[in-house]
Amino acid sequence: MAELSIRGVRKSFGETEVIRNVDLSVGNGEFVVFVGPSGCGKSTLLRMIAGLENVTSGTISIDGADVTHADPSKRGIAMVFQTYALYPHMTVEENMGFGLEMAGIPADERKRMVRRAAETLHLETYLARKPKQLSGGQRQRVAIGRAIVRDPKIFLFDEPLSNLDAELRVRMRIEIAKLHADLGATMIYVTHDQVEAMTLASRIVVLRDGRIEQVGTPLELYNNPDNQFVAGFIGSPKMNFVPARVTGRTEDGAVKLAVDSLGLAEFAVMPRERNATMPETLSIGIRPEHFLPPGTDGAMDVSLGLGAVEHLGGVSYIYTEPGRDGSLTAEVRGLPGLKAGGLLPLAVNPDTCLLFSTEGARL
Amino acid sequence: MKRSLPATLLLGLSGLFLLLLIGMPFWWVVTGSFKLPQEIIARVPTMVPHSFTLQHFAKLLSGSDYPVYMINSLLVAGISTAITLVLSVPAAYAFFRLAFPGREALYRIILLAYAFPSIVVLIPLFGMFARIGLIDTLAALVIINVTFALPFSIWMLRSFFASVPKEIEEAALMDGAPPTVILRRIMIPLIAPGIASVGIFAFISAWTEYVFASVLILSDAKRTVPVGFSGIIGQYQIDWGLLLSGASLAVLPVVILFALVGRWFVSGLTEGAVK
Numbered sequence: 199m200a201e202l203s204i205r206g207v208r209k210s211f212g213e214t215e216v217i218r219n220v221d222l223s224v225g226n227g228e229f230v231v232f233v234g235p236s237g238c239g240k241s242t243l244l245r246m247i248a249g250l251e252n253v254t255s256g257t258i259s260i261d262g263a264d265v266t267h268a269d270p271s272k273r274g275i276a277m278v279f280q281t282y283a284l285y286p287h288m289t290v291e292e293n294m295g296f297g298l299e300m301a302g303i304p305a306d307e308r309k310r311m312v313r314r315a316a317e318t319l320h321l322e323t324y325l326a327r328k329p330k331q332l333s334g335g336q337r338q339r340v341a342i343g344r345a346i347v348r349d350p351k352i353f354l355f356d357e358p359l360s361n362l363d364a365e366l367r368v369r370m371r372i373e374i375a376k377l378h379a380d381l382g383a384t385m386i387y388v389t390h391d392q393v394e395a396m397t398l399a400s401r402i403v404v405l406r407d408g409r410i411e412q413v414g415t416p417l418e419l420y421n422n423p424d425n426q427f428v429a430g431f432i433g434s435p436k437m438n439f440v441p442a443r444v445t446g447r448t449e450d451g452a453v454k455l456a457v458d459s460l461g462l463a464e465f466a467v468m469p470r471e472r473n474a475t476m477p478e479t480l481s482i483g484i485r486p487e488h489f490l491p492p493g494t495d496g497a498m499d500v501s502l503g504l505g506a507v508e509h510l511g512g513v514s515y516i517y518t519e520p521g522r523d524g525s526l527t528a529e530v531r532g533l534p535g536l537k538a539g540g541l542l543p544l545a546v547n548p549d550t551c552l553l554f555s556t557e558g559a560r561l
Numbered sequence: 562m563k564r565s566l567p568a569t570l571l572l573g574l575s576g577l578f579l580l581l582l583i584g585m586p587f588w589w590v591v592t593g594s595f596k597l598p599q600e601i602i603a604r605v606p607t608m609v610p611h612s613f614t615l616q617h618f619a620k621l622l623s624g625s626d627y628p629v630y631m632i633n634s635l636l637v638a639g640i641s642t643a644i645t646l647v648l649s650v651p652a653a654y655a656f657f658r659l660a661f662p663g664r665e666a667l668y669r670i671i672l673l674a675y676a677f678p679s680i681v682v683l684i685p686l687f688g689m690f691a692r693i694g695l696i697d698t699l700a701a702l703v704i705i706n707v708t709f710a711l712p713f714s715i716w717m718l719r720s721f722f723a724s725v726p727k728e729i730e731e732a733a734l735m736d737g738a739p740p741t742v743i744l745r746r747i748m749i750p751l752i753a754p755g756i757a758s759v760g761i762f763a764f765i766s767a768w769t770e771y772v773f774a775s776v777l778i779l780s781d782a783k784r785t786v787p788v789g790f791s792g793i794i795g796q797y798q799i800d801w802g803l804l805l806s807g808a809s810l811a812v813l814p815v816v817i818l819f820a821l822v823g824r825w826f827v828s829g830l831t832e833g834a835v836k
């Protein structure tokens with residue numbers, strides 16, 4: 199258990215700056231998830247925390263002690279790699295015990311500690327096997343076992359489940375959540391998977407191009423994103439952004455909008471700051487799951503062109519102009535017979551809509 | 562994997578052809594060394610020996626200096642191989658792991674050692690060795706053999722090191738292993754096939770080295786097999802029995818070496834580490 203503090207950290211590979219001035223505090227026992235598009239620097243940031251990558255400038259401290267230049271093994275950190283990185287010539291027991299051996303722990307004590315960690319992960323029967331005699335899920339558990347056996351203050355995970363199939367991924371996700379609850383350790387977790395991020399995180403850090411866009415609980419990011427990037431990144435399918443013109447303000451501060459592409463007029467959306475001045479044109483963000491049946495109270499009716507329809511069983515997705523910029527996505531329920539072509543009447547409640555400037559800032 | 566019949570046949574035939582091509586001379590030499598002299602020089606050569614005798618081996622081992630040459634050769638080749646390995650493994654690891662200015666240039670330059678035919682460097686080396694008193698010593702041969710085996714060994718081992726996934730080393734780093742322990746406990750076991758190949762390469766090149774051994778060694782008691790043995794054969798007239806038995810014995814250490822390290826050549830050593 200530990201606190202982690204990152205202050206003004208930058209990282210350049212040669213000329214290219216990959217991490218640009220990141221500040222982040224992670225509290226004791228938190229589960230922090232890094233998300234962001236590929237190449238935004240998630241792994242690099244994680245590897246700097248681990249000590250596998252030099253920090254160009256700034257400081258990293260753990261429990262108040264500056265570890266910016268400390269050896270990886272001196273930081274009290276364990277890391278689980280996406281590719282497991284087990285020692286192929288050693289048995290599961292040796293794999294898990296190697297770090298303890300390096301720490302100078304005597305053999306019998308080591309054996310006991312490995313056994314205890316193996317029990318937590320249901321690996322007791324595999325201790326004598328080599329990694330190549332294990333399935334992918336078992337290998338990943340050994341990799342996690344190698345981390346927990348050393349009782350680290352902070353766990354780092356870099357996309358640990360992305361090599362597993364969907365079903366196993368769900369099982370391991372639940373095991374990791376349970377592990378976090380049992381150990382109460384601080385964990386930092388990189389993932390591409392929305393569901394992993396939303397379900398595991400106590401806070402999510404959204405990174406883009408080496409910068410933190412927003413930090414918050416999963417629901418904060420979902421309901422109250424700071425900008426269009428975060429709004430588009432959190433939530434699946436992606437939020438729709440529709441251009442709109444400001445036509446006036448209501449008495450209580452809501453912005454009256456004309457949305458030509460949806461045929462809406464006098465659509466009154468409350469901005470984040472009641473008194474903020476509005477530009478003439480802006481975008482409305484509407485989540486696909488926020489389209490409602492037509493005639494719903496408090497909502498305004500719209501009709502969407504049925505460019506394409508996908509049925510997933512419980513829900514169906516409709517796309518107005520699939521593949522084009524400006525295509526809208528809507529999630530609807532209870533319409534299993536829906537086919538492409540024609541129009542579908544729906545409704546939008548202005549209270550669930552968000553406003554963004556054309557530069558992408560939240561209004 | 563399923564193959565069509567003609568493809569299987571073709572593969573089998575080419576395998577057989579190669580086996581004959583390589584195996585025939587061996588068979589000829591080894592069986593010949595047990596034949597009576599009349600049969601060896603018989604007008605119609607025999608594939609399967611009709612006679613059996615150990616007289617050539619007896620003559621070789623008790624009537625000539627061959628055993629001395631053998632011991633010299635084993636010493637030179639064994640020590641050369643050991644030194645080559647001890648130097649090339651850490652050097653290759655350094656070339657692979659340490660980032661220092663000029664690394665790539667140096668890495669290419671070391672292969673330049675093979676640009677010169679050995680005969681070109683022979684004379685200046687003789688002069689240098691004479692000055693430091695290394696002429697007519699086995700140490701001189703060891704130095705030569707190591708010098709010529711090292712560049713290729715380093716070059717080859719580096720690519721073996723490069724085939725080990727970087728995360729394995731990083732995991733060891735996180736586990737608190739110092740670089741020497743990572744090399745010894747993690748990297749060396751993982752590149753065992755590379756080390757075996759380099760060992761065999763170094764041993765065979767030292768075992769068969771002729772030019773330097775014939776010039777730098779003066780006294781008969783310090784000759785190695787290639788040089789000493791050619792002396793035995795040419796001493797009177799060509800004694801075919803002696804030649805064949807000597808040749809048979811000369812390949813023995815190499816065959817034994819292959820048998821010993823063969824099991825290291827297992828592929829997929831890093832299987833199960835990643836993915």
Ligand SMILES: Nc1ncnc2c1ncn2[C@@H]1O[C@H](COP(=O)(O)OP(=O)(O)OP(=O)(O)O)[C@@H](O)[C@H]1O
Binds near residue numbers: 235236239242
């Ligand atoms: N050793 C390196 N040398 C040069 N550039 C690097 C190096 N490692 C990473 N980069 C660059 O840094 C950027 C961030 O890489 P990083 O691996 O942190 O991305 P990521 O967010 O983890 O992406 P992904 O989701 O695809 O894993 C990328 O543009 C990458 O090309």
Ligand SMILES: [Mg+2]
Binds near residue numbers: 240241242
């Ligand atoms: Mg990554």
